[in-house]
Amino acid sequence: xxxxxxxxNENTLIKKAAAEDRDAQERLYNKYAPKMLSxxxxxxKDLQFAEDVMVGAFLKVFKYLDTFKFEGSFEGxxxxxxxxxxxxxxxxxxxxxxxxxxxxxxxxxxxxxxxDLDIEQVQLLIDALPEGYKIVFVMYAIEGYKxxxxxxxxxxxxxxxxxxxFKARKMLQEKLEKIKKADSVTIES
Numbered sequence: 001x002x003x004x005x006x007x008x009n010e011n012t013l014i015k016k017a018a019a020e021d022r023d024a025q026e027r028l029y030n031k032y033a034p035k036m037l038s039x040x041x042x043x044x045k046d047l048q049f050a051e052d053v054m055v056g057a058f059l060k061v062f063k064y065l066d067t068f069k070f071e072g073s074f075e076g077x078x079x080x081x082x083x084x085x086x087x088x089x090x091x092x093x094x095x096x097x098x099x100x101x102x103x104x105x106x107x108x109x110x111x112x113x114x115x116d117l118d119i120e121q122v123q124l125l126i127d128a129l130p131e132g133y134k135i136v137f138v139m140y141a142i143e144g145y146k147x148x149x150x151x152x153x154x155x156x157x158x159x160x161x162x163x164x165x166f167k168a169r170k171m172l173q174e175k176l177e178k179i180k181k182a183d184s185v186t187i188e189s
Contacts, residue, residue: 083139
């Protein structure tokens, strides 16, 4: 029986993956894919497209793994790549507008009110936001980016970032108030 050495030290695993060790790459992928799919899903409504973007982003992770400096969190480094890839995907596939206009969306989703919303219901509320609002909201409120970082990544001003966040929060509050008032509410997405 052959004994296979397990990678207990993540730094060693990262170094082996950077040296194109396929087993190490697979282990990193298996470790981080569920979290990163969740990150991609926050930006991209369709789970299949979110998964496609995640897989493409992992290709970039492995391509540029040798540039990781072991300063800070590896997960954070991977997460930033995922976010950039999601934004790139949205720019290519959809027209993202950062303005005051609120778009009507088709295919309403039905959410049943419960004392506490579950994650899927919250995600539906976020998905119902116009794309510009949604991206800024997720980057700021969920990912923890600062307005200057959001502005830099999206090519908008810091004031536009602040404005989009304010409007996203306001829309979410209004939708949550509707849910409180009714047993169920239809959300446009």
